[in-house]
Amino acid sequence: MKKHILITTLLLSLLSTVSVAKEGHLSSYWHALPENGLSIDKANTSDSLNSVDDFFTNMVGSSLGALDDYENDPLNKATKNGWHLGGFKTSIALGFSGKIGLLAFGGTKALEVYWAKKKKKAVKEENLESSIPTVTITDQSSQEDLANELEPVIKQLVASKKIKDEKEFRKNLKSASEDFYAYTQGMKSVKSKYIWRPAKVRLDMNFSATGSLVPAVGVLVKVGGAIRVRLEFVRIMSKNPAGNKMANHASLSKRGKKIREGTKTLLHDLSFEVTKAYEDLENKWNPEDHDFTFKLVGMAVGFGASGNVGVASFSGSVIPIFYFKRFKDGTSPSALDKSAKRPINLIVDNDSTNFGYAKSAKLNYDKGIKESLFKLARKKVRKGLKKAMKFAYKTTNKIHKKAERRKAKGKESKWIVSKIKSAYVFSLGGSVGPAKIFAKPLLLLFWVNKNK
């Protein structure tokens, strides 16, 4: 009997060691990138999300619990002149070692879960973003149109005394908006008709009161106290390709022309890769076997000092996000596409860790004064994109199931998950992982509830 008790105790302690060590941590399969110093934990290379199962149960339970308690409070039931809480967002972050948690201080969000009230009229995606002064232009707009659209925003911010140095603010905004316009012209010139195509570009800028641009810690991070201005370009696709207005090349500076040409090439290649990665994923699974649909892919793009455009995250420059949408009339990428082997540029801040890794992995790079350019192999980028899509699909599925299970236990809620946004970084070698708390995300994936 004694021997038996000993064996049981040993078994239990072994089990507890394994469970406790990994509980609340994402498997290293998902997050360990070669250059961040974390080796893949051989005991935990599974693509399952079981080790973070409790976290998702508690996250869904605490969010829905709080929203239902608020809703059931008699004081809050009485809506004042029809006003009611219609949406809420839960932000989730990933620590250096893969620990998952609710974002409670500064840092980058790996996942954002949007909750919306059931049976209400669908809340448009844009309405669930925070209200930032936004200037929107389309295919028909010229550089002068953009300047004219910006004028009332400038006047409003100056009049409100949020901006103290109007001259500096105008100078910086003009320079950023000229670059933005060049990016839009590049996007307008993309001729590919693949299923996933760039449909929108957005540039979020943060200004200090003195009018200078404030670099954001991460693409998704809110900067306290900064004045935010958003520029947006929406591509209106004509059914007849000849009907799409040609890009206005004449008004662009030499720098603008380089941005336009680089953007055109990069977006064509990314359109190819996003479509191919999604098709590969679809061949293995049905990504839409739950209530959610894969809606948007966002990519951070920048122009480096070397004169190249690439997927980018580096300081001292404005980084717009290009959004790829699925088009029903799109085609599959052809193996005959000559551009299929062209590498994808990755531009990142100079970092001694990066160079150490690049040397050991024999990666070629162009080192600039502040940032470096790495050439990513297309196959690796595709594999990385597929992995990110798989992670987004699996987390969306898990969150959805947790909410369903809660309902099955009799805890009916008036709230549903309306949207899930996840953020990722690229490794220098082309691999992709969810953005950790200190990272600058380069890739965003959006899943939207079909029943909202």
Add this chain to the structure above:
Amino acid sequence: MKKLFLTLILLTMVTPVFASDNIALIGLDEAGEEIVIPMKSKRWSKRVTKVLNKVGGEVLPAIKNQYRSEQHFEFKQFDIGLAVKMQVGIGELVKATINPYFDLYFMK
């Protein structure tokens, strides 16, 4: 056989103990260091309800009053981004201040 049965029962009894109802609060402090604070998820839920009550009961009416004088426009939605300072206990005596950010969307 009896012993194996006993082992299985013991294991089944102990396994639920591993299921944690703690939720980690995670973030970077001012020095850029990562901090993780565990909290009971029910306690976190209560804290969030408190924030929602505060905003719904006090902040929203104040915003509405401020914009009441506007004759030409009618507001259909208020998006409120709220950085809240909260004290949470880590252990018996030590307390930490966290600074979670809430996005709330009020609609008509």
